Amino acid sequence: MEKRDEPAISAELLTRLARAVVDLQPALVIDLCQQALKEGVAPDVALNQGLAKGMRQVGEKFAAREYFVPEVLLAAKAMYAGFDILKEHLPQKQGYRGRVALGVVQGDIHDIGKNIVKVMVQAAGFEVIDLGRNVPVERFVAAVRNGVDVLGMSSLMTTTMPNMAKVVIALERAGLRNRVKVLVGGAPVTKVFAERIGADGYADDAYGAVKEVERVLK
Amino acid sequence: MEQARERLQSLLVGDRVEPPVVFPIVVANHAARISNVPLISALTDGEILSEVLYYAYQFYNYDLIMVFADVFVEAEAMGCRLEFFNDEPPVMVEPIVDGARVAESGRQGRMAVIVDATSRLVTMAGKEVAVLTSLKGPFSLASFLSGPEDFFASLLVAPERAEFFLRLALENQKVFAREIIRAGGVPFIGDPMASGSVISADIFARFALPYLKELVQAIHNSGSWTGIHICGDTSGILSLLPESGAEIFSIDDMNLSAVRAQLGDDRVIMGNVPTGLFIDGEVAEVKKAGVDCLEKGGQRMILASACDVPAEARVENVRALVKVAEEWRW
Numbered sequence: 001m002e003k004r005d006e007p008a009i010s011a012e013l014l015t016r017l018a019r020a021v022v023d024l025q026p027a028l029v030i031d032l033c034q035q036a037l038k039e040g041v042a043p044d045v046a047l048n049q050g051l052a053k054g055m056r057q058v059g060e061k062f063a064a065r066e067y068f069v070p071e072v073l074l075a076a077k078a079m080y081a082g083f084d085i086l087k088e089h090l091p092q093k094q095g096y097r098g099r100v101a102l103g104v105v106q107g108d109i110h111d112i113g114k115n116i117v118k119v120m121v122q123a124a125g126f127e128v129i130d131l132g133r134n135v136p137v138e139r140f141v142a143a144v145r146n147g148v149d150v151l152g153m154s155s156l157m158t159t160t161m162p163n164m165a166k167v168v169i170a171l172e173r174a175g176l177r178n179r180v181k182v183l184v185g186g187a188p189v190t191k192v193f194a195e196r197i198g199a200d201g202y203a204d205d206a207y208g209a210v211k212e213v214e215r216v217l218k
Numbered sequence: 219m220e221q222a223r224e225r226l227q228s229l230l231v232g233d234r235v236e237p238p239v240v241f242p243i244v245v246a247n248h249a250a251r252i253s254n255v256p257l258i259s260a261l262t263d264g265e266i267l268s269e270v271l272y273y274a275y276q277f278y279n280y281d282l283i284m285v286f287a288d289v290f291v292e293a294e295a296m297g298c299r300l301e302f303f304n305d306e307p308p309v310m311v312e313p314i315v316d317g318a319r320v321a322e323s324g325r326q327g328r329m330a331v332i333v334d335a336t337s338r339l340v341t342m343a344g345k346e347v348a349v350l351t352s353l354k355g356p357f358s359l360a361s362f363l364s365g366p367e368d369f370f371a372s373l374l375v376a377p378e379r380a381e382f383f384l385r386l387a388l389e390n391q392k393v394f395a396r397e398i399i400r401a402g403g404v405p406f407i408g409d410p411m412a413s414g415s416v417i418s419a420d421i422f423a424r425f426a427l428p429y430l431k432e433l434v435q436a437i438h439n440s441g442s443w444t445g446i447h448i449c450g451d452t453s454g455i456l457s458l459l460p461e462s463g464a465e466i467f468s469i470d471d472m473n474l475s476a477v478r479a480q481l482g483d484d485r486v487i488m489g490n491v492p493t494g495l496f497i498d499g500e501v502a503e504v505k506k507a508g509v510d511c512l513e514k515g516g517q518r519m520i521l522a523s524a525c526d527v528p529a530e531a532r533v534e535n536v537r538a539l540v541k542v543a544e545e546w547r548w
């Protein structure tokens with residue numbers, strides 16, 4: 001595929017791609033990604049200035065309570081559909097800015113917030129390993145042992161928040177604490193709590209979560 | 219002083235009630251905790267559930283009893299798979315998706331535990347206090363049956379699929395509600411997934427409200443009144459709630475003056491001392507929050523917690539809320 005020198009056309013295409021994500025149109029996203037490749041738009045450009053840009057706007061709408069959870073999840077579906085098209089054409093794995101494991105602590109099934117964080121962190125160019133919900137301490141530790149840059153834990157209940165501290169302690173015991181940055185979040189979690197259990201960062205929404213991932217990896 | 223049951227009746231027909239009806243929403247988890255019973259026994263055995271709830275009722279001396287075990291009782295009876303713990307609420311490990319069906323009776327699976335606990339409590343205390351029995355709203359139950367992610371996607375791209383699960387959930391809850399009423403309980407609807415923290419007002423109006431309405435209608439037809447509790451920030455949907463036809467609206471941690479303004483002066487509101495206060499707060503803070511509720515909510519209030527009282531709530535804080543009502547004069 002030859003790179004054509006038609007920046008105006010590709011800029012318009014990228015805008016349409018971003019809008020297709022915001023408008024929750026997976027089929028259109030797929031079409032536009034294929035078209036972008038055909039027209040010689042670089043896949044990483046289509047990813048960052050099309051799909052991810054759209055997803056950022058979705059994040060803003062969510063924060064402004066214009067979009068709610070179903071809309072964000074559908075936008076994510078659209079983004080992933082486009083990503084699947086672009087993926088094969090991306091320059092190897094070096095496309096990722098880092099590797100983040102995310103999970104909801106044991107005893108807690110509130111995973112809606114975690115899923116939204118996952119979507120936004122992925123959209124920002126990180127590889128995400130989703131550990132799911134009701135995740136036992138050992139599974140978090142194993143994920144770190146297998147090599148991740150950031151471990152993000154979510155808890156929506158005061159009763160399960162102490163399990164975050166248990167993971168941090170288990171990481172220390174296993175001699176893995178220095179290998180990973182730990183972030184915590186979820187509605188009842190506070191900055192003070194994060195500091196007290198020895199986490200490296202905290203955010204109260206998905207937007208902030210992305211910023212924290214970027215900050216701790218600097 | 220009139221008994222709790224009469225005071226609640228007076229409140230429902232529009233009379234001024236003194237002292238106001240008070241109910242820190244103590245359900246299985248906190249009740250089991252203060253009774254020194256493993257939560258799992260209360261969740262799986264109607265007799266034990268009734269005993270811990272009765273113990274808590276006597277211990278705190280509040281004005282309602284609520285039979286509630288965990289949010290997945292009906293979903294499990296209809297086929298979802300759960301994982302249980304000794305002292306934590308269960309988690310759902312698998313939705314059903316295909317093969318979901320309406321329970322054959324109102325006593326299928328652990329629905330029997332709930333019905334059994336209800337009739338025992340009615341026998342033990344029904345003369346003096348109303349026994350409310352919690353059941354899920356169709357929206358929340360449907361989301362469990364199909365799995366929340368799948369369900370959310372359906373709402374936007376395959377509404378007929380969402381409606382299939384909503385119908386199924388509604389039919390099941392009609393059967394369950396009838397059984398609860400037969401046992402002497404008042405069906406009280408909880409719809410946590412219909413929360414304004416999760417879905418938009420449009421989705422609520424189209425996929426949650428119509429089914430709530432039909433369930434309320436069915437409950438009324440069986441001769442009972444009912445209430446609805448929705449968790450989280452419901453400011454966007456409050457003005458729609460009265461359309462459901464329910465008699466009581468139980469609301470989570472949000473500005474009560476605004477809630478009162480939106481719902482109007484006549485509606486009975488139940489709420490809304492933040493649940494976290496019962497764990498971390500001081501007695502004086504709980505009292506202040508309680509007084510605040512009565513001042514902002516006015517006479518047509520059931521003074522309550524914003525959601526269920528957490529298992530590890532401090533006993534003196536729960537007591538403090540009851541005390542606010544006892545000492546209150548309009």
Ligand code: B12
Pocket residue numbers: 069107108109110111112113114116117152153154155156157158159183184185186187188202203204205206207208209212247287288289307308309358366410411413415416449450451470471493524525526528
């Ligand atoms: C929806 C909901 C449910 C659903 C969950 C479905 C699901 N798959 O997630 C259902 C109905 C199943 C449910 C069940 C229960 N729930 Co509930 N639930 C809620 C509700 C209404 C909304 C939560 C939500 O999804 N919010 C929307 C998301 C997008 O927000 P979020 O999760 O906060 O996430 C954002 C941020 O926090 C941040 N973030 C999140 N994670 C992370 C991680 C990192 C690393 C970072 C940086 C940031 C970050 O970014 C996210 C996006 O912006 C809340 C009410 C509330 N006020 O929060 C109660 C609430 C959380 N539930 C509560 C309770 C008690 C329960 C039950 C125990 C009820 C019961 N007695 O059985 C069960 C728990 C079962 C279990 N074992 O987990 C209580 C918890 C109280 C407490 N002890 O702290 C709450 C607070 C209600 C209340 N007022 O009392 N619930």
